[in-house]
Amino acid sequence: MNQSLSRRYFFFGSLALGFTSIGCAHRSQALSSKGRSYPVSVLKAANYSIELEDIVRRVLIEHAVAVRGKRVLLKPNLVEFNPYKPINTHPAFVAAVAGAFRALGAAEVRIAEGPGHRRTTLDMAEAAGYFAAIAQFESKFTDLNLDAVRKVKLKQPFSTLHELYLPETALGCDLLVSLPKLKTHHWAGATLSMKNLFGLVPGAVYGWPKNILHYAGINESVADLHNLFPRQFAIVDGIEGMQGNGPIEGYVKHSGVIIAGAHPPSVDATCCRIMGIAPEKIKYLKLVAARSGWPIEGVVERGESVESVRSRFDLIGDLEFLRG
Amino acid sequence: MTNLCLVALAQQPENRKQFSAGLAWSLAQAKPDYTRFERFMHWVQNVPAAEANTSGGCPWVPGTAAWVAPTVAMVIAFGLALKLGYTDPNLATQIRRARAFLLSRECPDGGWNTGSSQLRTKASYAYPEMTGMALLAFDRASRVGIERALHLVRTMLKQPESSEAQSWLSMAGHLHHLGVPPSAPKPCRSVRDLALYLLATAGLQNPLLV
Numbered sequence: 201m202n203q204s205l206s207r208r209y210f211f212f213g214s215l216a217l218g219f220t221s222i223g224c225a226h227r228s229q230a231l232s233s234k235g236r237s238y239p240v241s242v243l244k245a246a247n248y249s250i251e252l253e254d255i256v257r258r259v260l261i262e263h264a265v266a267v268r269g270k271r272v273l274l275k276p277n278l279v280e281f282n283p284y285k286p287i288n289t290h291p292a293f294v295a296a297v298a299g300a301f302r303a304l305g306a307a308e309v310r311i312a313e314g315p316g317h318r319r320t321t322l323d324m325a326e327a328a329g330y331f332a333a334i335a336q337f338e339s340k341f342t343d344l345n346l347d348a349v350r351k352v353k354l355k356q357p358f359s360t361l362h363e364l365y366l367p368e369t370a371l372g373c374d375l376l377v378s379l380p381k382l383k384t385h386h387w388a389g390a391t392l393s394m395k396n397l398f399g400l401v402p403g404a405v406y407g408w409p410k411n412i413l414h415y416a417g418i419n420e421s422v423a424d425l426h427n428l429f430p431r432q433f434a435i436v437d438g439i440e441g442m443q444g445n446g447p448i449e450g451y452v453k454h455s456g457v458i459i460a461g462a463h464p465p466s467v468d469a470t471c472c473r474i475m476g477i478a479p480e481k482i483k484y485l486k487l488v489a490a491r492s493g494w495p496i497e498g499v500v501e502r503g504e505s506v507e508s509v510r511s512r513f514d515l516i517g518d519l520e521f522l523r524g
Numbered sequence: 525m526t527n528l529c530l531v532a533l534a535q536q537p538e539n540r541k542q543f544s545a546g547l548a549w550s551l552a553q554a555k556p557d558y559t560r561f562e563r564f565m566h567w568v569q570n571v572p573a574a575e576a577n578t579s580g581g582c583p584w585v586p587g588t589a590a591w592v593a594p595t596v597a598m599v600i601a602f603g604l605a606l607k608l609g610y611t612d613p614n615l616a617t618q619i620r621r622a623r624a625f626l627l628s629r630e631c632p633d634g635g636w637n638t639g640s641s642q643l644r645t646k647a648s649y650a651y652p653e654m655t656g657m658a659l660l661a662f663d664r665a666s667r668v669g670i671e672r673a674l675h676l677v678r679t680m681l682k683q684p685e686s687s688e689a690q691s692w693l694s695m696a697g698h699l700h701h702l703g704v705p706p707s708a709p710k711p712c713r714s715v716r717d718l719a720l721y722l723l724a725t726a727g728l729q730n731p732l733l734v
Contacts, residue, residue: 281685317651318651319688320685320687320688320713323685323689324685324686346716386643406584407583407584408584408591409638409639411584414588414589415587445643445646448643449643
């Protein structure tokens, strides 16, 4: 352990000791609420060559997702040019999900993303393999960083934000489908279906990166964005995840799993358990739980058990406290 | 954004009143040196020492952290103001501080990422579009502190990732007289790509090259 890590451990360790009693009281309050449990599907998927579209179609039917005639917006996680590291949602995964929604009668299936660091979204999509995997990709894709925007007021925000400009494409869809990669995150602990919504915030308004969300509170902003989009479904690409210093500088973790459900916090909580992270230690999940009464530990998993697919992800030293 | 508007306004003498108002606003946004508390938080957060002590950058949104792209826009706008005859001594001061800010954020490979030279425990790596853009903030007469970056531009120009990257790198090449022969243009995928391509092919007539 180097000197700087010791310094941080000491500082935050002292703070943590001071706030332990407050945190415990907060957690007890959340868990004592009578909340609803949401089903989450956990499915094994060894690689991207298998019949992913069929798997996704079965998941959507199992969750009775209303698809026919709906305008569906798929929101993958497209972050960097590098096609060799597991940074971006795999193009075959996005293609399979798009195919499944079309097969079930969606009126429109669009793909949209607003990367947080790079402005060259389409070039990045091409480098990541999206053009090759998805026919006529460019005509089906919206760069949310450059989309028309509308001002939305935040009611009872968790963050210090009171309003946000958001893209019309996202606000106008019937169903927002978050397609994140199963990854660690060096600030939030894990970046999953809820954190993936940061890509909805337009760079043309807030810059690259969208630093205003960090100033307003990363975890609080994640919870706010979740609340702004009530019609969601989440399908997590956990076939190959990223461990270590995610979401960009980490390394591959072959997890061979897909996690899906209509309640993103429940999906993310299940993802955390699979990754060897305690979901009750992820702040944005705690915020949602405290506000809504949703019991973090009350997720109903379908398909594979978490134990059968658990795949302990390496965490950077500063985040080891997130272990379950 | 205001600084980019200033660059556009500076091209037409009849816009001088709006330019002056925008310039005054932009100057008023200049961040003071870091406070003791900010320095302490940088220490806690393992911010590299050079970055921890060098303010002077410009944020995307007032009140948030400073980043490379808006800082470069500020230097270009203030440089244009000096060229137009504005004599506020703060202009030169802020340009000097902004350049120090940029140099303190140079990545170990010699170029620039969006902001910091370090991402938690790992060094950041250079983005071609940011590297090209950052070099527009430096004086063409002096190459002190940017030699490695100029070398990196030569390398990046051989295989630019995108039209935008190619345009910014080409602009840096023009400004710093690198003499790199133009490579086959990458496809322009947006209006912004096309605008940057036109600016890049304008050579030293490009208003961003102050």
